[in-house]
């Protein structure tokens with residue numbers, strides 16, 4: 113079963129003359145254990161697709177299935193719980209709560225999601241895998257960009273989601289770090305059996321992807 | 337609770353400063369309220385100790401007992417019961433060499449009537465002759481002793497203090513209880529004048545010639561300066577509550593505005609908005625509770641250090657009303673930022 117599947121998804125912003133067809137019939141699928149890249153020029157519709165896949169907003173038409181469940185017509189409360197339980201977000205900035213230590217970022221998840229999170233042992237292993245196990249007492253402001261990024265990834269994986277969504281995850285990283293993060297995503301997808309969907313301009317990530325899609329003017333084509 | 341406390345812990349200085357402001361405001365509210373109640377009671381203490389319900393005065397006296405005179409003729413039809421008493425009031429200055437002189441209100445009363453009978457002395461005994469007086473404890477607080485012979489402005493005679501009474505104040509001045517005969521000497525009056533007024537523990541409705549009965553509430557509100565003074569205090573206290581409301585609202589609003597990006601991300605991550613709203617409201621309550629608690633402590637210390645002549649009454653009612661009022665202001669103040677939190681769109685977590 114696919115982690116996520118989109119069938120004929122469209123998104124129109126605005127109405128009448130001002131209407132923008134941001135997505136024009138998207139068909140897309142990501143399996144667990146894969147890294148999928150969505151690339152394309154500015155304004156192509158990548159972020160729009162990400163917000164719909166992440167159930168942050170509704171598609172205008174089409175069908176979206178997560179883990180076998182049709183999520184096209186959920187209530188606000190249900191999408192909230194879907195995001196909490198099934199989706200891990202790794203965003204560009206403000207990912208971490210600035211006044212919580214690294215350890216407390218995970219406690220916050222425990223407060224709102226009581227079950228199905230990683231155990232303390234699993235979390236310790238994940239933090240070690242990400243190379244941030246020594247930073248648990250630090251606040252986000254005391255970490256480097258790359259360290260924050262990796263803590264964010266741990267935060268996203270902590271709730272044990274079905275898939276991970278990342279928006280420009282390498283925007284603030286240099287080449288050495290890009291390679292590291294690329295390998296990390298590949299590694300996490302395999303070892304933790306997650307679908308990892310990366311929206312990026314970054315050509316350097318291509319070598320770590322199982323599938324690559326190109327978005328152009330609201331249409332998605334499979335490149336690899 | 338988790339988010340609220342963690343944030344306060346991380347931003348100690350910010351929250352500390354706001355607690356400091358709330359503390360100062362609540363301290364000021366407690367001070368002003370105590371002073372308001374204290375001063376108000378110095379206007380009315382005596383009337384309350386008499387349990388007066390109504391008072392008969394000359395209808396041309398503009399409800400001032402000092403200005404009022406009632407003649408035999410005015411009171412001709414009055415059946416005096418044990419709940420009614422003649423009072424002759426006049427302002428005077430008490431003096432004795434070696435002691436500070438004191439502005440006071442002389443009240444002439446009759447031995448056979450309830451005011452005299454019900455006098456509760458803290459020390460000494462009741463006055464027996466026209467040259468003995470019983471005075472408010474304010475005299476004691478300023479160094480006067482039992483047996484002191486004082487002069488009263490307006491007469492040549494000397495009057496011996498034979499007893500002290502508590503809570504004997506009217507028109508913010510301590511009372512000197514003496515006889516009606518002495519009052520007539522102090523207060524130049526026509527020969528057929530009986531008293532300034534008749535105080536009753538019952539609601540009378542006597543009216544004859546120049547005499548008219550007034551309800552005690554009405555009488556109190558007409559005490560010189562009483563209503564104006566209370567209104568001034570009420571306004572200041574009201575403003576302080578509003579200021580505390582605005583301080584909390586603005587502070588939490590600015591903080592919330594700075595955190596909107598974080599809130600959007602948390603919402604995207606599936607953290608319910610009620611968690612975020614709860615954190616903000618709890619923070620507001622914590623700020624208020626800490627500030628008010630400090631205010632209460634400071635106020636208790638102040639009351640202990642305050643000399644007894646300062647008319648402040650820090651009553652449990654003030655504590656309760658002030659504290660609850662501040663907590664309410666905190667809750668209302670958090671509603672504005674809560675509105676902005678509820679409007680956060682998780683989509684905005686994703687940069688365009």
Ligand SMILES: Nc1ncnc2c1ncn2[C@@H]1O[C@H](COP(=O)(O)OP(=O)(O)OP(=O)(O)O)[C@@H](O)[C@H]1O
Pocket residue numbers: 125126132133134152153154155156157158159160161687688
């Ligand atoms: N909220 C919105 N209202 C109206 N139009 C929008 C809105 N969001 C995006 N669009 C339009 O939809 C199209 C796709 O935008 P989108 O943000 O998905 O592009 P993108 O591929 O993420 O671009 P970039 O690489 O610059 O981030 C653009 O034409 C954009 O102007």
Ligand SMILES: [Mg+2]
Pocket residue numbers: 158159160687688
């Ligand atoms: Mg974008």
